[in-house]
Amino acid sequence: MKYITLGNTGLFVSELCLGTMTFGGKGIWANMGNVQQDDAQALIARALEHGINFIDTADIYSNGVSEEMIGRSLKNLGVRREDVVIATKVCGPMGQGPNDAGNSRGHILDSVKASLRRLQVDYIDLYQLHNVDNITPIEESLAALDALVQQGLVRYVGVSNWSAWQMARALGHSERLQIAKIATSQNYYTLAGRDIEREIVPLIKAERLGLLVWSPLAGGLLSGKFGRDKQGEEGSRRTTFDFPPVAMDRAYDVIDVMERIGADKGVSVARIALAWLLHQPHVTSVIVGAKTIAQLDDSVGASEVTLSADEVIELEAVSKIAPEYPAWMQRTREVAARPPLGEVSPPSNRLGPGSAPAPDP
Numbered sequence: 001m002k003y004i005t006l007g008n009t010g011l012f013v014s015e016l017c018l019g020t021m022t023f024g025g026k027g028i029w030a031n032m033g034n035v036q037q038d039d040a041q042a043l044i045a046r047a048l049e050h051g052i053n054f055i056d057t058a059d060i061y062s063n064g065v066s067e068e069m070i071g072r073s074l075k076n077l078g079v080r081r082e083d084v085v086i087a088t089k090v091c092g093p094m095g096q097g098p099n100d101a102g103n104s105r106g107h108i109l110d111s112v113k114a115s116l117r118r119l120q121v122d123y124i125d126l127y128q129l130h131n132v133d134n135i136t137p138i139e140e141s142l143a144a145l146d147a148l149v150q151q152g153l154v155r156y157v158g159v160s161n162w163s164a165w166q167m168a169r170a171l172g173h174s175e176r177l178q179i180a181k182i183a184t185s186q187n188y189y190t191l192a193g194r195d196i197e198r199e200i201v202p203l204i205k206a207e208r209l210g211l212l213v214w215s216p217l218a219g220g221l222l223s224g225k226f227g228r229d230k231q232g233e234e235g236s237r238r239t240t241f242d243f244p245p246v247a248m249d250r251a252y253d254v255i256d257v258m259e260r261i262g263a264d265k266g267v268s269v270a271r272i273a274l275a276w277l278l279h280q281p282h283v284t285s286v287i288v289g290a291k292t293i294a295q296l297d298d299s300v301g302a303s304e305v306t307l308s309a310d311e312v313i314e315l316e317a318v319s320k321i322a323p324e325y326p327a328w329m330q331r332t333r334e335v336a337a338r339p340p341l342g343e344v345s346p347p348s349n350r351l352g353p354g355s356a357p358a359p360d361p
Helices: 027-031 037-049 061-077 105-119 138-150 164-177 200-207 248-265 269-278 293-304 309-319 327-332
Strands: 003-005 012-014 016-019 054-056 085-090 124-129 154-160 182-188 210-214 285-288
Touching: 012 016, 016 037, 016 293, 027 061, 037 061, 037 293, 061 105, 085 105, 105 124, 105 138, 124 138, 124 182, 138 154, 138 164, 154 164, 154 210, 164 182, 164 200, 182 200, 200 210, 248 269, 248 309, 269 285, 269 293, 269 309, 285 293
Parallel strands: 016 054, 016 285, 054 085, 085 124, 124 154, 154 182, 182 210, 210 285
Antiparallel strands: 003 012
């Protein structure tokens, strides 16, 4: 297992992160999984055995049950608080009242206390705004997060599902106000959906943010259970909850290539999908969910899969997205390269064998 700095911070997290959206099975979250306490604890124990030190959750996952299961499991397993990095989120509705959702100061301060109680911890390593709140002024949300950092209740802050311009605005406000900056962005990213490469990835590279990937298998579409001639077993996630949205024709083209590469290497399609993400230098950690130990073990195996340069090129060619304006115009008017001024190698932000970060393409 490799360990990578969480964006432009000194905190190291494993390149694979255990996602816990499958824990609890309450309400809409039953579509993702119905993992109960004993199995959740077993999954966390196995993840730790594999060297995963990073766990991601959210207050809305099964209305707080996922956080409760994590807290109970870590306590039962006797895990030292310092040995695990816990990330959770705020924004989604946690009640019926008008102030039970969003990124207001009130909701953030109320929610962090509830998450700390459910997780049975004194602090949260990474606290993320789960979505955009178009009502609350962004300065209010950022100031509330900074207050949590100053109080020691939160170590780092991040966002999820924000546009690049919204993150850029947040970074500008934080610098102007001299308050805690967002360190990470959590986004949907997969061979079946590379939209974030248009604007979000360039911002992440420029600002040295950490990129955390959710739904790396496109909601199970790239699990190996689906293809042109197979639509998955009854009860498979994509058959009960068709999300995230995917351009299916292109996705099937991608799956065709992944199946061939996987067959050549003797590994699952899912491992190829995860391995491609792990080969992207701008990815910090890939969030993998699981319902069973076997699923988790297979996902972890992706860290041992090496894709050749030709295989990466083939996967990226079949999954490429069409350029949008102004990107295609900028590429036609790129400024000629300057004379070399000498190369400066940035310090490595990865720990582990063969873990030097790849240069930007």
